[in-house]
Amino acid sequence: MTGNASLVNLFDLDRTAMEAFFAELGEKRFRAHQVMKWIYHRHVTDFGQMTDVGKALRARLEERAEIRPPGVLYDKASADGTHKWLLGMDAGNAVETVFIPDRGRGTLCVSSQVGCGLNCQFCSTATQGFNRNLSTAEIIGQVWIAARHLGNRPHIERRLTNVVMMGMGEPLLNFDAVVRAMSLMRDDLGFGLANKRVTLSTSGLVPMIDRLAEESDVALAVSLHAPNDALRTELIPLNRKYPIAELMDACVRYLARKRRGEAVTFEYTLMKGVNDAPEHARELAALMRAFCNKAQYADAAKVNLIPFNPFPGTRFERSDEATVRAFQKILLDAGVLTTVRRTRGDDIDAACGQLKGQVMDRTRRQASFRRQLEKGERPHAA
């Protein structure tokens, strides 16, 4: 047999799929639930240790399935309590996951793709190109690794309280796997997180925001970073396809399907001399006010200002502290809920926009192969 290719990795199955898998084995639903509790509540990956599951069933599970989390290549703790893992997904590919403890809550920043294809100009992940989507197992596996490390027990000790899909990749371009993983994060048989404590962040794929509203129930964050199309297109090429007005309308539709009182978070990374002038703040305030009017309630928008985190080779710089405060004040004075994200974990390159992992970039590699061939060189793998 060629390794594990024929085994079902149970981390790939949400509750519905687990129940279907057990039904196929001729087993009752509650057996699926027992196994989920072993996996997610007790962090057990060995069927042999599942003492309330009969021996015969354990043996059949071993023949058909496995419980395989991503491998930890290394983990690193920051002086401020932030913790980063580099998780190996397959040969040459690895992603980063970051845990950020903060006054009674703990947020895990989870990756959705190996690399990213969107090419946002100020993001370190973009410099690496794109390799592939992560599977459900590889996404929920990140939460599992962190929860195991933290000794987390849902309902007993809630140190991991929030998940944000703000790691490497664009989660809406890996829709199905991300939605399944987010369902496991919120399932009582999984990590039992409240819906509003799981946040998906997107650079603004309008049609997929509508699909998300239909198929999942999580908090939405949108990476805005500029108050007008000319500047946003420079920073985020995707804006050419889905300009700000269309993006705002999709966010209004998203909120319309949710419980009243929830907000969309707009992320705005402040870069010195690029998007941090008082006029930008005023333009952003007007955009947010118009959005709240359309959504028909005040506080439908929250702005989260992120001081830019530098990485090697970037042409951007972080705005000064005073500029950040002045920018925030203009928004607050205009009645827009605005917070400033504290920079965490930058001593271990774990801050927003600094995640790199390890990406075997297919597109770029192929291009460099071609160039080498054209120059008559013998190509070598990256």
Ligand code: SAH
């Ligand atoms: N692709 C999704 C998920 C990634 S979230 C999205 O764009 O929303 C990562 C967040 O960090 C985004 O808001 C992103 O714009 C922001 N970010 C990227 N690079 C950054 C940097 N160098 N400094 C600060 N924030 C950055």
